Amino acid sequence: MTAKPFSFRLIATDGAARRGEIETPHGLVRTPAFMPVGTQATVKAMYPDQVRALGSDVVLGNTYHLMLRPTAERVARLGGLHRFMNWPHTILTDSGGFQVMSLAQLRKLDETGVRFQSHIDGQKYHLTPERSIEIQGLLGSDIQMQLDECIGLPAPREEAQRAMELSLRWAERSRAQFEAMGGPAKGQGLYGIVQGGDVAELRIASARALADMPFEGYSVGGLAVGEPQDVMLKMLEITTPAMPVDKPRYLMGVGTPEDILESVTRGIDQFDCVMPTRAGRHGLAYTRYGKVNLKNARHADDPRPLDETSDCPAARDYSRAYLHHLVKAGEGLAAMLLTWNNLAYYQHLMQGMRDAIEAGTFQDFRAAVKADWV
Numbered sequence: 001m002t003a004k005p006f007s008f009r010l011i012a013t014d015g016a017a018r019r020g021e022i023e024t025p026h027g028l029v030r031t032p033a034f035m036p037v038g039t040q041a042t043v044k045a046m047y048p049d050q051v052r053a054l055g056s057d058v059v060l061g062n063t064y065h066l067m068l069r070p071t072a073e074r075v076a077r078l079g080g081l082h083r084f085m086n087w088p089h090t091i092l093t094d095s096g097g098f099q100v101m102s103l104a105q106l107r108k109l110d111e112t113g114v115r116f117q118s119h120i121d122g123q124k125y126h127l128t129p130e131r132s133i134e135i136q137g138l139l140g141s142d143i144q145m146q147l148d149e150c151i152g153l154p155a156p157r158e159e160a161q162r163a164m165e166l167s168l169r170w171a172e173r174s175r176a177q178f179e180a181m182g183g184p185a186k187g188q189g190l191y192g193i194v195q196g197g198d199v200a201e202l203r204i205a206s207a208r209a210l211a212d213m214p215f216e217g218y219s220v221g222g223l224a225v226g227e228p229q230d231v232m233l234k235m236l237e238i239t240t241p242a243m244p245v246d247k248p249r250y251l252m253g254v255g256t257p258e259d260i261l262e263s264v265t266r267g268i269d270q271f272d273c274v275m276p277t278r279a280g281r282h283g284l285a286y287t288r289y290g291k292v293n294l295k296n297a298r299h300a301d302d303p304r305p306l307d308e309t310s311d312c313p314a315a316r317d318y319s320r321a322y323l324h325h326l327v328k329a330g331e332g333l334a335a336m337l338l339t340w341n342n343l344a345y346y347q348h349l350m351q352g353m354r355d356a357i358e359a360g361t362f363q364d365f366r367a368a369v370k371a372d373w374v
């Protein structure tokens with residue numbers, strides 16, 4: 001039997017900002033969407049029900065980590081990633097190339113794919129476009145990514161062009177494998193990934209070439225790799241107008257609350273970032289007034305919660321003094337409460353943006369949020 005096809009519905013626009021809805025085999029994704037990172041089949045320091053209760057429609061899984069441990073075949077034998085991590089909603093997976101280049105040892109990239117040794121036990125692997133799609137299919141991922149090559153910035157133009165053109169050839173091979181495995185009939189989506197470094201014409205060429213291929217969505221890759229924010233935003237101003245208007249756009253690895261506000265303004269629909277979860281584990285809290293570093297001794301006697309107006313218990317029911325104590329004592333509850341607070345803040349921000357775009361008041365919302373940041 002064939003499942004309902006993957007679909008994207010544009011509900012409203014306000015300037016270049018878009019309010020939409022993606023339908024996948026595991027439910028609806030309200031956009032603009034923030035997708036918590038769940039690298040090793042868990043959003044660190046959070047229960048799945050809590051992640052859901054904050055308004056998360058998607059979590060991210062990682063081909064690189066899961067192919068090494070516990071392996072895609074084992075996850076498939078155990079019923080797939082949704083069953084394995086008890087997350088019955090949408091899962092998006094990355095193709096693994098980005099993580100190989102940033103985590104693996106002895107990596108060698110060529111036309112066929114990337115060869116590397118596991119950072120866990122040194123075992124050798126060869127990740128090709130076909131194998132990446134096979135792994136994402138075994139995991140049962142609802143939104144899959146092509147295998148691509150993401151280079152750092154700044155980079156020589158020739159390097160950006162070489163990697164962009166390789167990624168286009170890998171886009172074709174990823175698509176062929178996705179269709180051979182019956183992805184479309186399962187209602188799953190495969191995204192092409194726009195590359196091109198910080199070179200405008202390469203970005204446009206990449207976006208146009210991918211638009212000619214039948215992808216269910218498109219990622220903007222190759223950014224949030226150390227470039228200044230103005231370079232990233234400039235690349236969005238150039239790239240999103242060259243991308244299909246009726247398909248979701250996912251800006252990979254972004255970002256801070258400000259990055260997300262500015263990227264929604266420039267036509268992006270989906271975001272992922274380790275910031276809210278990683279910062280939570282390092283004593284950093286995101287609040288409507290800006291960031292609060294609870295390692296700082298100035299909080300030692302502060303009886304106030306992080307945000308008394310929040311409906312998240314982590315933000316409302318614990319004093320900064322207590323959170324400071326937990327952080328200094330290295331207590332596990334510190335990471336749990338601050339991760340909870342941070343994800344609540346991010347998802348509250350996303351809900352505010354979705355409502356504002358529907359109401360046609362997005363620019364006022366953006367100005368009001370930024371005014372609150374001290």
Ligand SMILES: CNc1nc2c(CCc3ccc(C(F)(F)F)cc3)c3[nH]c(N)nc(=O)c3cc2[nH]1
Nearest residue numbers: 037038039060061062094098150221222224253
């Ligand atoms: C942080 N900056 C950044 N992250 C980037 C990422 C990773 C996104 C990702 C996806 C899943 C996970 C998971 F751990 F939750 F699974 C973690 C991170 C990219 N990924 C690909 N394929 N191409 C890119 O060009 C690219 C550019 C990226 N800039």
